[in-house]
Amino acid sequence: MLNHRIKLRHLNAFLEVSRRRSFARAADSLAITQPGISKAIRELEDIVGATLFERGAQGVSLTQAGLTLLRHAGPALKALEEGVGALADAHGGHAWLRIGALSTVESRLMPAALGRFQTSPHGPTTSVTVVTGASAYLLSRLSLGELDMVVGRMTEAREIRDLAFEHLYYESLRLVVRPGHGLAGHVLEDTAPLGECRWVLPPQQTTLRQQVDSFCVRHAISLSLPCLETLSLTLSRRYTLENDAIWVAPFDAVDDDLQAGRLVELSLAFEHQGGSVGLCTNASVDTSLALDDFAESLRQAAAERQH
Known part of the structure; x- marks a missing residue:
């Protein structure tokens, strides 16, 4: 049974802080004061008997208890909204x-x-x-x-x-360049030249970027700046085709270009299984x-x- 002390305002505050990763931004979104939203979170933490958020340099993040509550509270409120919408026949069936x-x-x-x-x-x-x-x-x-x-x-x-x-299924990331790139077609016995190139990378704080950083550590590659950080496949492909850059790309995104010779895979394998x-x-x-x-x-x- 749901604890009668938990109110809708507690759950709304919890979900908005989870969504915004910030007490201040959540307060602005809900049009209440920051002390007000902090109070709601403290009350909810007292009721459930667990700390729900950790504060850090990048804002707030959910604890394991917070992640567990989020998995249930978010869908529950969403279902309530959809139920009200269904009564109004919002989508016409x-x-x-x-x-x-x-x-x-x-x-x-x-x-x-x-x-x-x-x-x-x-x-x-x-x-x-x-x-x-x-x-x-x-x-x-x-x-x-x-x-x-x-x-x-x-x-x-x-x-x-x-x-x-x-x-x-498993999918690996690949290191690809345009055919005219200086490293295209060469056996890379030394990874030093890779550190001198421009790179097209997944943004920092993403899981794919973690794979890139681990790869660079294993091969003693120091990435030079500037680089392009994006998750856009369209932008990454066009930039790589028109510039001397190394793109860390999902295999499915470049398979057709590799087969057609529009892109070339470097001899150094990024991943085996993926x-x-x-x-x-x-x-x-x-x-x-x-x-x-x-x-x-x-x-x-x-x-x-x-x-």
């Missing part, structure tokens, strides 16, 4: 799916799965909203109940704890038939990709 997609699946898996989903039993009556971004952002929105599923390479992300992950690509859901939320259909479309698209 039309279903929606909200899918988070990481850059690792934008090029092939998601387009293939969306195409299959259109021919599934619930596809013709279901619209799909696809949200892109970093894994921490998308998984946080999944915990909040603002997304129904997140797809991509995300098992290294801290925010995946308490969520349900289903593995689909990371686990899969689908992530919030197990505390009841699934829908449309979401089940989309999950099956993803499985079929993933199986087809590996043949």
Whole structure:
């Protein structure tokens, strides 16, 4: 039974601080004072008997107890909002799916799965909203109940704890350059030249960037500045084609260009097996038939990709 001391204002304050990663920004969003939102969080922590947030240089972050509460509280309030909306017949009976997609699946898996989903039993009556971004952002929105599923390479992300992950396949990152690049076609016996090049990298604080940093440590590579940091595949590809830069790219994003000779992979392998690509859901939320259909479309698209 829900503790009668927990009020809607406590949960709204908790969710907004989780979303904004800041007490001040959360207070502005809810149009209340910062002392007011701090008081609401303290009261909630007293009620549940656990610390929900940790304060750091980058703002506030959820503790393990906070992540557990978020996994349940976000979807619960979202379901309440949807229930009120259903009474008003907001969507006229039309279903929606909200899918988070990481850059690792934008090029092939998601387009293939969306195409299959259109021919599934619930596809013709279901619209799909696809949200892109970093894994921490998308998984946080999944915990909040603002997304129904997140797809991509995300098992290294801290925010995946308490969520349900289903593995689909492994995908590696590749080091690619344009054919005219000075390192194209050369056997790299010494990694020193890599440190002198411009790089196209995932942004800092992302799980993919952690893989890049580990790679550089293993091979004693000191990345030179300036570099381009982005998760945009379109921007990364165009920049690499037109400049002497090394792009750390998901294999699916560059496979066609590698086969056509528009891009060249460097001889130094970034990863062997690669990371686990899969689908992530919030197990505390009841699934829908449309979401089940989309999950099956993803499985079929993933199986087809590996043949």
